[in-house]
Amino acid sequence: MYAATTVLGGTGTGLMGFYLGLGFAMVMRKLFGYPDLWERDLCLSVGYVFGLVGWVLGIGLWGQWAREWFGMKTYANGAQGWQRYFTFCTDHKVIGIQYMVWFVVVFLAAGFMAMLMRVELAQSGMQFFNHDQYNAVMSLHGILMVAVAIAAVIGGFGNYAVPLMIGADDMAFPRLNALTFWLVPPVGIMLLATPFLGGLEAGWTAYPPLAVQTESAQTLFNLALMTFGLVSILGGLNFIVTVIYLRAEGMTWSRLPIFVWAMFLTAILALFYTQGIFVALFMVLLDRIGGMSFFNEANGGDPLLYQHVFWFYSHPAVYIMVLPGFGVALELLTHFSRKPLFAYRYAVGGLIGIVGLSGVVWAHHMFTSGMPNYLHPPFLVATELISIPTGLVFLAGLGTIWMGRVWLQTPMLFALAVLFNFACGGVTGIFLADVPTDIHLQDTYFVVAHFHYTIVGGEIFALFGGIYYWFPKMTGRMYNERLGKIHFWMMFIGFNVTFFIMHLPGIQGMNRRIADYPSEFDNINMVISIAAFFLGSSFLVFFYNIIWSWFRGPAAAANPWRARTLEWQTSSPPPHDNFESPPVIKGHPYDYGVPGSVHATFPMGAAHAPAGGGGGGGGGGGG
């Protein structure tokens, strides 16, 4: 049982590391002459770091990689079939599915928390939770969903589809890729453990001074998120090098599929800005366990420093979330409109423009924070400027559907919903970017509604569209189209009713993040809760469809969508090295309906097929 020994072994070395860390911390405290050896947050932090190192070493880093740093031979990963998914497997397709399954499970858990919040919020007064429990669930819903939004599309589709779409046989650093994924489970488990270890009080943004002073599981939250930052950084690094160096022959930058462009640009954002949240959380950690004064005003610190550093990452982070969503949506729109992607170069330019502007708008989250007033106009203007590149991307989408032969399969419905939802999110964003209206709307449910329209409406809809689109490629089986459409309409209607109505109490000043509210908002909150439950139930349909189809669905063809990009020119699922013979790119990926156009050929394919036919091409023949 290769899978069981790997996971249990990693858990074992992780626990050993944890206790080693506790002991190390206490010995060091003894040596430095502290009177008490046990200081909860400090000792547990050292234990966490040692435990994390032990976990990744045990899961396969030691055997498959680290041994060679000491001049020893590494072991090969002997797992086959489903067991690969529970080992340190370097195949990008395995890693993509690992990310996808992991984050869909986390998505459902965090979505269930949202349902619990709506139970509490259905009526004013406190019925279901007490205030601490509500804070813990609200914080956890926020941070888990942020994690899903950041890593599900990048980790899942990015890993699975990007090497296939550029004609590579794997990522540039396959072992780093496996290491990156195996940092994720500790993050999820630690975050899910916080309610049992003191809860969270400070929300997903974790502002000091509360985050420094609280007795809750804030330290664990910081450590887990810093680990997650490492996942983003290392993943981003890998994507950039892969796209630069491993493109197939003839895959010029102007022939790159739009999803690959979006992933490449997202990776640049993730690589650079993620250090911002790393530093912000590190400072809070030092204040908490190191007795420092970054945010302690009495000793010369300043809580505003946290907000600047935090939003310096966390605003670009919304583009880390939404750019891959745009990429998936444009990809789907062009395949299912059977038309070339409209204004491809302008769409790429728009994506680049978003990346360029994303780093100079962060303080629009801080208009009411007390920062100097002279900072308001530049950040207002920079924020509004972002609507220009975003508009280019948006118009490219609309122009692609225009006069196209729209094929309304489930993935296409989700892609169209992205356009609709993101338009709504963009319009409400204007009120939050303008200082006068923002001062009124700050910290109300209007912000919650706007944020969900952009991220859920813009990215999570694209995520689900992508799941349906690539499902046959990933699993080799077809999902149920009727159930897919039922899921879409339930999700679309439930989502729009919930979050459109949520703007209204927000305009009237109903505060976000607070478990109770004035009873005059009772009726409207009941409506929101009912719509939210309807939205939540749509995922049961999704779950049933995916699980059933994965095991019992009909076998999928190699190219069920008759799409032109490279990942569909190999079997479903693809063989270990992706292509029977290396592809050579001859033309643009999206030239649907252009006579005589070819995207890729496999010049060695005919000669190569008989020799390599036994090497895993069976699925291709079956399609």
Place this chain on the structure above:
Amino acid sequence: MAVAAPAMHHKGPDRTAINRLGLWLFFFSESLIFALLLSSRFFLEGLNIPLKHGSDEQAVDQVLGLAITVILLLSSVTAFTGETAFEHGRKRLGHWMILATIVLGLIFAGGVAYEWKTAHFTRGEAFGTVFFTMTGVHASHVMSGVIMLGLVWVQALRGKYNEKNHWPVSGVVMYWHFVDVVWVFFYPALYLV
């Protein structure tokens, strides 16, 4: 290290170029950590360096700061000499130069530790917070560099590297230069402003 990539048949690009780009991107990313810490120093404390209690002397030890800076910059010279020695197949010189880099790095870290021990400010006040954090984060990078140099040194003694295959040496030396360049920004911000 460079050869053992099983079951992969990369066509054009060579692994060293890929590794080198990966390392540069890592530096690009890390530089933001240091940039944000540097900005925090000026955000919280401006150009202030506190004075010793009851005197008009600065609380930081200028002689010590200058000394460890010179030592760290010298270590970059030895690291570079070591790398080029391996490139030209002069293994003996390479071994000694890597060892010299390790020793200089340890002296630097010892100097930082001495400055911490004798500091005239506490970590509870704002200047102490930024001083200890910046020097601490930097010194931990120096120490990780020392550990990696140590691993490379052991492998070098076992004759693993030659003119064609010395990427691990080059990679660690690049990292060492990066950590040095960070100190070139940190030193004036903490001692000289």
